[in-house]
Amino acid sequence: MTMLEGILLTIVTAATPLLFAALGELVAERAGVLNLGVEGMMAVGAVCGFAACNMTGMPLMGALAGIAAGMLAAGLFGVVALFFVANQNATGVALTLFGLGLSALIGDAFVGIPGVAVPRVNIPYLSDLPVVGRLVFGEDPFVYVAIALAIGVWWFLFKTRAGLILRSVGDNHNSAHALGFSVFRTRFLAVLFGGACAGLGGAYLSLVYTPQWTQAMTAGRGWIALALVVFASWLPGRLVIGALLFGAVSILQLHAQAIGVGIPSQFLSMLPYIVTIVALVLISRNRALLSVNTPACLGRPFVPDV
Amino acid sequence: MRIILERRPDHSQTMVLLSPVLAIALSLVSFFIIFAVSKIDPFQALYVYFIEPLTALWSIEDLLAKAIPIILIAIGLSFCYQSAVWNIGAEGQLAAGALAGSIIPVLQPTWQGPLVVTAMMVMGVLGGMAYAAIPAVLKIRFNANETLTTLMLVYVANLFLDYVARGPWRDPGGYNFPNSRAFDEGQMLPIVAGDSIRLSIVFVIIAVIAAWFLTSKTITGFKIRVLGMSPRAGAFGGFSRNKMVMMTFLISGGLAGLAGICEVAGPIGQLRTTVSPGYGFTAIIVAFLGRLHPFGILIAGLLLALSYMGGEGAQVALGLSDQTTQVFQGMLLFYVLACDSFIYYRLKIVRQRAVDPALAR
Structure with missing residues (x-):
């Protein structure tokens, strides 16, 4: 395997958790819910995924546990922010603080335990092709799930009736309500989907990306995923490109640290966060472009006047 | 049904x-x-958590020491949240204040005395303000979501602090520990009561009263609330949203910076790779628990400081x-x-x- 091939492979691995989490958040935001708790949901997904995989020895169980944990956490957010119409910003921050604490509490028993290796896909002949073999046909199964999910989300949002209803709830909840659609139910389901994706993204971190549990191992990826949704202007296709770009930044800075380019490692570690800010600024400055796809009711509470 | x-x-x-x-x-x-x-045993746990810290004088002092930074930051954040500005990066602004305030004692170890301490405090406030001005400008000029930028800047500030404490500012005579030199007593806030209550408690009292005055007795406080509740109504009233964004960011950043330098020039006594166990995030909870009201924040800050104390006690007593x-x-x-x-x-x-x-x- 060449160096370049290795770098490209790790970029895909770094992009996958971001893509999972951002896809879920994209659906929630399309329904008009801003859930800032992605980081917390990823953290509980990571720890529960690792724990389940460790106890059963099956990565699939880990993935399912991650999804379930993320959904539970999202359900908590849904009850407080949607049923009790609490401020979504504050509730999301609460979920992040709670999730990070809870994950560390659960994870205490799993620190320092090596994880179970997740086998890569191996298709005879195809996976052995030079350069593209490993990259296209020999990734771990999660990568293919993530890509399928991106296509599925696009198809659901823009090609199905249910997706149209979801977007209408996000764009104008009063009209959607007047038409007889349940704003609460739509949003709650969207939030649960967001939690499932974030949980799976978290589980990917502790199962594949670095197969172990360490406290706060999400390292801000939940927040980067949130920024990615804005960066992609709420379009799943751009989200894939964005996730790969951010994956590339985080991997290249790691390689730069390994080679030792004469820049203190802390400055290189800052790069993903600084790039996130720069990307946000570049996208947000063009208000006209941004407003085309921004869900008009994003973050706004809804209580029907019965 | x-x-x-x-x-x-x-x-x-x-x-x-x-x-x-x-x-x-x-x-x-x-x-x-x-x-x-x-x-x-839940009774024992709750006792350890919420009663025991109040049974000894030293632990009450410790409680106050922990409440000071939390309350200072939460007061600042309450201005932001009242005007619907979502600054959640006080943790980074705190680090910026700690860094800026430490410039004098680290680079000029011989400078001491009340004037130096005053200068340190001012620089801490300015450091926090400058760091909070970044997301403010990005929001005003480029419409960038402040929740995300402030949070990203927390990671940046903490990494920078880590670099400084391990690299250029590491104490040459410190056995390779990643700390700056220990500050002399003449570079720290004076103790005003008990064994460890420092002058920063006075800052808290001033901040609470000033915040109460500003929000309930001045037109500025009114403007903040109007713009927070309805930006459109505020615009019709001729209030500038952008000015308000900048102002609330500067207030909260300044107070977080003050909290940072008070920690360094107080309980910690030197610059370390981390200067806060998450006070900047706890302050978010305190601000809401205190209903964004200065007096409420005072009480809420004491309560959350109690939970920190109880947490330490529970680690020892219950192995939690x-x-x-x-x-x-x-x-x-x-x-x-x-x-x-x-x-x-x-x-x-x-x-x-x-x-x-x-x-x-």
């Missing part, structure tokens, strides 16, 4: 006062159940993880937010389920 929320004709004055109490009670009950389920505290704090914020909704809404039981027109069609 199902339960729905119904808007109250007028907001409930009773719930304004009752909701934080209710939230705390619910958190304690939840905590009780969690302990009971995990086979830890220090993360229990963070779980408690997060849970508390959930309850606060949910209970707050009873100010404007009440629960109503609907007997007949309405026919879903989407299904009937």
Whole structure:
């Protein structure tokens, strides 16, 4: 395997958790819910995924546990922010603080335990092709799930009736309500989907990306995923490109640290966060472009006047 | 039959006062159940957590020392949140203040005395302000979401602090520990009461009173609230949203910076790779628990400082993880937010389920 091939492979691995989490958040935001708790949901997904995989020895169980944990956490957010119409910003921050604490509490028993290796896909002949073999046909199964999910989300949002209803709830909840659609139910389901994706993204971190549990191992990826949704202007296709770009930044800075380019490692570690800010600024400055796809009711509470 | 929320004709004055109490009670009950389920004597746990820290003088002093930075930051954040500016990066602004304030004692170790300490405080405030001005400008000029930028800047500030404490500012005679030199007493805030209560407690008192005056007695406080509740109404009133964004960011950044330098020039006594166990995030909870009101924040800050103390005690006495505290704090914020909704809404039981027109069609 060449160096370049290795770098490209790790970029895909770094992009996958971001893509999972951002896809879920994209659906929630399309329904008009801003859930800032992605980081917390990823953290509980990571720890529960690792724990389940460790106890059963099956990565699939880990993935399912991650999804379930993320959904539970999202359900908590849904009850407080949607049923009790609490401020979504504050509730999301609460979920992040709670999730990070809870994950560390659960994870205490799993620190320092090596994880179970997740086998890569191996298709005879195809996976052995030079350069593209490993990259296209020999990734771990999660990568293919993530890509399928991106296509599925696009198809659901823009090609199905249910997706149209979801977007209408996000764009104008009063009209959607007047038409007889349940704003609460739509949003709650969207939030649960967001939690499932974030949980799976978290589980990917502790199962594949670095197969172990360490406290706060999400390292801000939940927040980067949130920024990615804005960066992609709420379009799943751009989200894939964005996730790969951010994956590339985080991997290249790691390689730069390994080679030792004469820049203190802390400055290189800052790069993903600084790039996130720069990307946000570049996208947000063009208000006209941004407003085309921004869900008009994003973050706004809804209580029907019965 | 199902339960729905119904808007109250007028907001409930009773719930304004009752909701934080209710939230705390619910958190304690939840905590009780969690302990009971995990086979830890819940009465002993709650005692260790919330009573024991109040039984010794030294631990009350420690409690105040922890409450000081939390309250300072939360007061600043309350301005932001009242005007619907979502600064959640106080943790980074705190680090920036700690760094800026430490420039003199690290680079000019011989400079000492009240003037130097004053200069350190001013530089701490300015450092926090400057760091908070970044997301403010990005929001005003480029429309960048401040929640995300402030949070990203926390990581940047903490990494920079880590670099400085390990690299250029590391104490050459410090056996390779990643700390700056230990500050002399003449470079720290003077002790004003007991064994460890420093001058920063006076800053807290001033901040609380000034914040109360600013919000309830001046036109600026009125403008902040109007713009927070309805930017459109504020615009019709001729209030500038952008000025308000900048101002609330500068206030909260300045106070977070002050908290940072007070920590360094106080309980810690040197610059380290981390200077805060998450005070900047705890302050978010405190701001909401205190209903964004200075006096409420004062009480809420003391309570959350108590949970930090209790967490340390529970580590020793019950062998609990220090993360229990963070779980408690997060849970508390959930309850606060949910209970707050009873100010404007009440629960109503609907007997007949309405026919879903989407299904009937």
